[in-house]
Amino acid sequence: MSHPALPNLTERLRELIALNSISAVIPEYDESNLPVIHLLAEWFSALGFRTEVVPVADFPGKANLIATLGQGDGGLVLSGHTDTVPCNPERWQSDPFTLTERDGRFYGLGTCDMKGFFSLVIEAVSHYLDQDFKQPLIVLATADEESSMCGARALAEQGALKGRYAVVGEPTSLRPIRMHKGIMMESIRLIGRAGHSSDPALGINAMDAMIPVMQELQALRLDLSQRYQNAHFAVQSPTLNLGCIHGGDNPNRICGSCELAFDLRTLPGMSNDDLRDEIRRRINPIAEQNRVSLEYEALFPGVDSFATEASSPLVQAAERLTGVSSEAVNYATEAPFLQKLGMETIVLGPGSIDQAHQPDEFLAADQIDPCVHILRQLIEDFCLAPARD
Known part of the structure; x- marks a missing residue:
């Protein structure tokens, strides 16, 4: 059933889709998510939620929404992002x-x-x-998951969001x-000295120096695959x-000058910062030996791996x-940022990642009723029932 003050499920979805909230690292494609945030705030306020729109510092036009029904600590967080990736309209049938x-x-x-998730949460x-x-039900709507993850990152740094369990409604x-x-997405830049190719002594070839750097990264890849394995993953080692x-x-x-960009996918238990330190230790001597200067930087802050124990009440409830x-x-989500806030977290939502x-x-219609049923049961278990010990 729908609240009489709100549009029905399909109309809510229609209104959300109509708002362009693309986030992108290329500024000309990037849009504000405020229209989506304000629309969701209006809807959740009409349902009796306390709503707080929280601007994301240093990201003009970007904000998170925290909507809370009920009082106290603990409870359940239902979380989603309000942005989308860019698209190619000419490749769409509609x-x-x-x-x-x-x-x-x-x-x-x-x-x-994953705007559809919010319409189903309201349902x-x-x-x-x-x-x-x-125990409270908290609906979290974040900014820029598809680009910088600045919304979830800011929440984790602020530490203000309370909750004991969290569901990230990405399509699963x-x-x-x-x-x-x-x-992790990283960049290594080696700077030598240009000169005429007829005499190698006239310069320092940065591309020549990059060859042993790449070989060292290949050796690191092999080392990591031998040091870390997790049979739960289809690709069981770091990449x-x-x-x-x-x-x-x-x-x-x-x-x-020569620049290499690479990505590294880590398993639970691995530290992005420790890996960066290890990479620097391994490639600094190569730069010195080849008489080139080295610039190493993260292309974005990165996302940590995440894992919730199989024994978690939330995991067991979701499996049941x-x-x-x-x-x-x-793939990565905002789950690690919620986990940093002390919440047992899972990713569970309607639709297939293959369509993302x-x-x-598209969102298949036959995903809607089962998703609403699951969300209702989770609300009953973690908000309406007495607090778990």
Whole structure:
């Protein structure tokens, strides 16, 4: 059932999809998420939630929403991001910003990743507005998950969000995810000295120096695969991908500068900061031996890996309600930031990750009722029932 003050589930989804909230590292594609945040705040306020719009420092036009029903610490957090990735409208069969229903699917940018989750949360909680919430229900809507993760990062730094259990509603086809890999994207730049290629003594070739750096990273990749294994993942070891390389400007010039960018996917129990320290220790001597200067930087702050114990009451409840065992995935979410706030966390939501970031993104209609049922049961277990010891 829907609250009479609000549009119905489909209309809510339609209004959310119509608001362009693309986040991107390229400024000309980046949009504010404030229209989505204010619309959600209006809806949750109408349901009786206390709503707080929290601007994200140093990110103009970006904000988080914290909507709370009930009092006290503990309780359940239902979390999602309000932004979408950029899209190519010419590759879509219909307008990405117009909700289109056909063949049992709702098409639109953000339907499954992941504005649709908020519409389903409202559908679930509307059933309990006259109930006594013994522990609070907190709905969290974040900024820029698809680019900087600045919204969740800011919340983790502020430490103000209270809750004992958290569900991140990313599209998992309603399968509970209790662990995922972390991600680092790093850059190594070597600076030598350009000169005429006819005489190597006239310069210092940065590209020549990059070769042993790449070999050292390949050796690190092998070392990490031997040191760390986790059988829960389809790819059971950490991965290190040498993604792109740029250097020099002409065949007859000694390469004066060369830059390599790579990504590293970490397993639970690994530290991104420790890995950065290890990489520096391994490549600094190479730069010195080759007489090049070294600039090493993270291309973005990175996302830590995350894992919640299989014995967690939230994991066990999700497995019981979905009828499937919890899993591990290779992609990253905002879950580690909620975990840093002290919450037992899982990732569980409607729609398939296969549709995310793709033309003709859709949310299958047959995911909606099962998702609402799961959310209602979680609300009953973690908000309406007495607090667990």
